[in-house]
Every structure is written in C-alpha cells, then in structure tokens.
Amino acid sequence: MSRSTDSAPAPAETESTSAETTASETDVGTSASGEANADATDAEAPLLAARNISKYYDQSEGFLDDLIGDARPVRAVDGVDLEVRRGETLAVVGESGCGKSTLGRTLLNLESVTGGHIEYRGEDITGLSGSAMQPYRRDLQMVFQDPLASLNPRQTVGEILKAPMEVHGIGESDEERTERVRELLGLVGLKEGHLDRYPRQFSGGQQQRVGVARALTLSPELIVADEPVSALDVSVQAQILDLLDDLQTELDLALCFVTHDLSVVRHVADRVAVMYLGEIIETAPVEELFANPRHPYTKSLLSAVPRIDPAARTDRTVLEGTVPSPADPPSGCRFHTRCPAVIPPAEWAGTQAEFKSAFTFRNRVLGEEIDPEAIRTRLSAESAATDNDAVATRITERFVPDTDAQLPANARKAIENAAARLANGETEAAKTTVTEAFPSPCEDETPRDTPTEGGHVACHRVDPEMPGDPDVL
Numbered sequence: 518m519s520r521s522t523d524s525a526p527a528p529a530e531t532e533s534t535s536a537e538t539t540a541s542e543t544d545v546g547t548s549a550s551g552e553a554n555a556d557a558t559d560a561e562a563p564l565l566a567a568r569n570i571s572k573y574y575d576q577s578e579g580f581l582d583d584l585i586g587d588a589r590p591v592r593a594v595d596g597v598d599l600e601v602r603r604g605e606t607l608a609v610v611g612e613s614g615c616g617k618s619t620l621g622r623t624l625l626n627l628e629s630v631t632g633g634h635i636e637y638r639g640e641d642i643t644g645l646s647g648s649a650m651q652p653y654r655r656d657l658q659m660v661f662q663d664p665l666a667s668l669n670p671r672q673t674v675g676e677i678l679k680a681p682m683e684v685h686g687i688g689e690s691d692e693e694r695t696e697r698v699r700e701l702l703g704l705v706g707l708k709e710g711h712l713d714r715y716p717r718q719f720s721g722g723q724q725q726r727v728g729v730a731r732a733l734t735l736s737p738e739l740i741v742a743d744e745p746v747s748a749l750d751v752s753v754q755a756q757i758l759d760l761l762d763d764l765q766t767e768l769d770l771a772l773c774f775v776t777h778d779l780s781v782v783r784h785v786a787d788r789v790a791v792m793y794l795g796e797i798i799e800t801a802p803v804e805e806l807f808a809n810p811r812h813p814y815t816k817s818l819l820s821a822v823p824r825i826d827p828a829a830r831t832d833r834t835v836l837e838g839t840v841p842s843p844a845d846p847p848s849g850c851r852f853h854t855r856c857p858a859v860i861p862p863a864e865w866a867g868t869q870a871e872f873k874s875a876f877t878f879r880n881r882v883l884g885e886e887i888d889p890e891a892i893r894t895r896l897s898a899e900s901a902a903t904d905n906d907a908v909a910t911r912i913t914e915r916f917v918p919d920t921d922a923q924l925p926a927n928a929r930k931a932i933e934n935a936a937a938r939l940a941n942g943e944t945e946a947a948k949t950t951v952t953e954a955f956p957s958p959c960e961d962e963t964p965r966d967t968p969t970e971g972g973h974v975a976c977h978r979v980d981p982e983m984p985g986d987p988d989v990l
C-alpha cells in the first residue's frame with residue numbers, strides 16, 4: 518500500500534480494546550509453495566497475471582431465446598490483461614455493474630473463465646478446481662463484501678478459522694490450530710475471548726475483521742478484497758482500511774482491492790486499474806492517476822471525488838446517459854455513448870461541446886429514448902398545437918436547446934430533420950439521419966492500449982496515431 522506503518526492493526530470498534538498480539542509473518546505461518554518459490558521470484562515479476570481473460574454469462578432461458586436470437590451472453594469481463602505484483606496493492610475501480618467483482622472472483626478461479634489464461638507465479642492455473650486448485654488456494658484468498666453472508670452462522674469464530682487449516686492439514690493438533698486462531702484474532706484486532714462467539718454476535722466491522730482473519734488463516738500471498746468496506750458504516754470503514762493497510766505492510770501481502778469508491782483508493786493503493794463495461798481502460802500508479810488522469814472516464818470519476826485542497830478541485834463532469842448493457846456493448850470504444858471527449862469527424866466545424874451535444878442527441882435517437890407521442894400528449898395538456906411540426910420543434914427545443922449549443926447550420930438542419938422524422942413516426946429514418954450526420958472514429962475503432970507513465974490507457978485521444986487533441990478535457 519502507499520502508506521507504510523509500523524503500528525499494530527487498529528483496534529476493533531466497541532468490543533476490542535487494542536491489537537493485543539501483533540504477530541509476525543512467521544507467527545501465522547508461511548505457505549509451503551510460497552517459501553519454495555520466494556527466492557526465485559523476481560520482485561517485479563507478476564505474482565498473479567490475467568492474460569486476455571473473459572467471463573461471459575449465458576442469459577438464455579431455453580430454446581425459444583436461442584431461436585429468436587435473444588440469447589446474447591452478458592460480457593461481464595472482456596479481454597482483460599492485468600498483473601498483480603508481490604507486496605503491492607492494486608485497486609480495481611469502476612461503477613456498479615462494470616464487471617470488477619466478477620474479475621476479482623475470476624482471478625482466483627472462483628469462477629471459470631470463458632477465455633484467456635490466469636497465471637500464478639508463472640504457472641497456468643486456468644480452470645483448475647477442487648484438488649488441483651487446492652495447493653494454490655492456500656496462497657490465493659478472498660475477503661467478501663458482505664462479511665455476515667460469507668461466514669457460516671452455525672459456526673463459532675474459532676470453528677470458522679480452524680476449518681481451512683483442517684482442510685489443508687495445517688497444525689498437528691486441535692490445540693495447535695486453536696493457538697493459531699488466537700494469533701489471528703490478535704492480528705486483526707479482536708480478542709481471544711471472541712473465539713467462541715458466533716458471527717451474528719459481532720458488529721459489522723468486527724465481522725469483517727473475522728473475514729480478514731479467515732483470509733489470513735492459510736498465510737496467503739495474495740488477497741482479493743471485494744468492496745470490503747462498502748457494507749460498513751463510514752466510521753468503521755477507516756478502521757478496516759487501516760487494518761488491511763497494516764497487515765499488507767506487515768505480512769508483505771499482495772492485495773487486489775476491488776471498489777467503486779475512488780476516494781478510498783488514494784489511501785490504500787499503489788496502482789489503480791480503471792474498469793468500464795468489462796474492460797480495463799486505464800492503469801497507472803495511484804499518484805500519477807490522481808495527478809494526471811488520461812482517460813475521459815477516469816477524469817469524470819475523479820471529478821466526483823471530494824478534495825480538501827481547493828486548488829485540486831475541478832468542475833464535476835456529469836456523464837450523460839446510462840451505462841449500456843454488457844450484453845450489447847457499444848462498438849469501437851465502449852465509452853463513446855457517454856464520453857464528453859468523443860472525437861468529432863474531421864469535417865466538424867463546431868466546438869467539442871457542440872459536437873458532444875449533437876452526439877448525445879444522436880445516441881438518444883438511436884436508443885429510442887425520445888417518445889414523440891409523449892411529447893404530443895404534453896403539448897395537448899399545455900393547450901398548444903399538437904401537429905407533427907409542433908412535436909418536432911419541441912423535440913429540438915427540449916433535447917438540443919440553442920442555449921446549450923450554437924450548432925453549425927448543417928448540424929442544426931440534420932437534427933431538425935431527425936426530429937421531424939421522429940414526429941412522423943419514421944424512427945428508422947431518424948436513426949439513419951443522425952448516424953450519417955454525426956459519425957465519430959470512436960464508434961468505429963476499438964482504442965489500442967497506449968503506454969503512459971507507469972501504465973497504459975485505451976483512448977484514441979491519447980494514441981498519437983489517431984485524431985483528437987489529448988487535452989480536450
């Protein structure tokens with residue numbers, strides 16, 4: 518993590534007074550495979566690597582869906598390359614539904630990949646399960662978003678923490694395993710007396726401490742923490758983040774921290790991978806990402822992060838439109854339907870803001886978001902004219918007002934034509950009009966990964982071989 522500390526883990530709220538035991542790495546054991554390979558491992562070599570992995574979910578509900586072609590898979594993760602290095606915290610950030618949690622589970626083989634490979638210490642572990650995965654499972658653990666749902670309610674904390682040791686044959690006796698559990702409780706800031714309690718007897722923060730202790734039971738090399746604080750009160754979130762921070766430093770863990778909250782990332786991550794609609798669109802060291810974000814989506818996410826420093830504050834970029842379906846992602850750059858920096862065609866005579874306004878109208882027409890009959894009803898309620906010309910005028914006034922964009926004359930004409938066709942019920946003709954009038958290279962070509970300072974970004978504006986000013990935002 519970016520912060521280093523010599524202090525013991527933060528105490529658990531209410532019931533725990535202090536981290537009574539601060540165990541060293543050897544205190545909680547070191548996995549056999551970890552010891553065997555540690556010396557040979559280059560510190561810069563990835564511990565875990567995803568190579569072009571995809572995870573699709575079949576959403577067809579039977580023969581009829583297949584027959585009528587409504588069985589497109591949900592492309593939750595699509596062609597992701599990602600590396601997690603020894604001892605680092607990599608944050609995977611994105612909006613809800615972007616695929617980041619699926620990616621986290623897939624990295625650990627908790628879900629099978631649809632395509633691509635996962636390598637742990639250079640070994641291909643793709644598709645391994647059961648006994649074949651067991652030697653690696655010791656090294657690769659997970660902390661879940663909802664701690665209570667992830668803990669067996671019928672087991673005491675002692676039983677929960679001993680169970681993985683029994684499965685993996687750790688400890689010569691029950692006493693030895695119990696002693697290890699005591700060490701783990703101390704390590705996460707819980708008390709020895711918590712050993713015989715059931716999960717429901719703990720607060721949310723304490724439950725998550727148990728979840729962290731369980732992940733540490735087998736002395737892993739890497740933990741994927743999936744939104745580990747999002748279900749907790751704000752006051753408790755900081756304690757759990759501090760705990761993970763301290764443990765990561767103390768045990769030299771690699772952490773893959775999955776979150777929707779960029780404000781959390783700054784305090785926990787060394788590197789950040791930003792995800793949008795199943796793809797990684799930017800990676801960078803955390804300081805570089807906050808100081809110099811390159812992808813328009815990253816910039817919009819960062820603009821929403823509260824800053825204490827007034828000089829660091831920027832105007833918030835509010836993204837237009839909804840996140841497209843991962844079953845039918847947009848062509849080219851998947852962000853092009855919402856991107857404020859979407860690139861105009863070479864012949865565009867207006868400004869970027871004007872093109873964005875016209876392009877947003879285009880996307881509303883293509884997405885059939887404009888309902889001319891609803892507008893006609895509204896006009897009638899206002900006792901105004903309801904003929905097609907009046908509906909078309911209202912569409913342009915409502916969706917591309919002159920106050921927003923003084924469009925070039927030919928662009929204004931195209932929008933008026935499209936609005937007239939919508940009012941006439943000619944939806945497909947309206948779509949053709951806006952598609953021909955407002956094309957963009959962003960919808961035609963998938964952006965390449967362009968190397969940046971310590972990472973990469975997938976945006977045409979950053980690609981020196983593509984058109985578009987990189988500093989337009």
Ligand code: SF4
Pocket residue numbers: 812813814850851852853854856857858859860959964975976977978
């Ligand atoms: S490629 Fe185009 S649409 Fe995609 S992020 Fe870059 S400018 Fe925006």
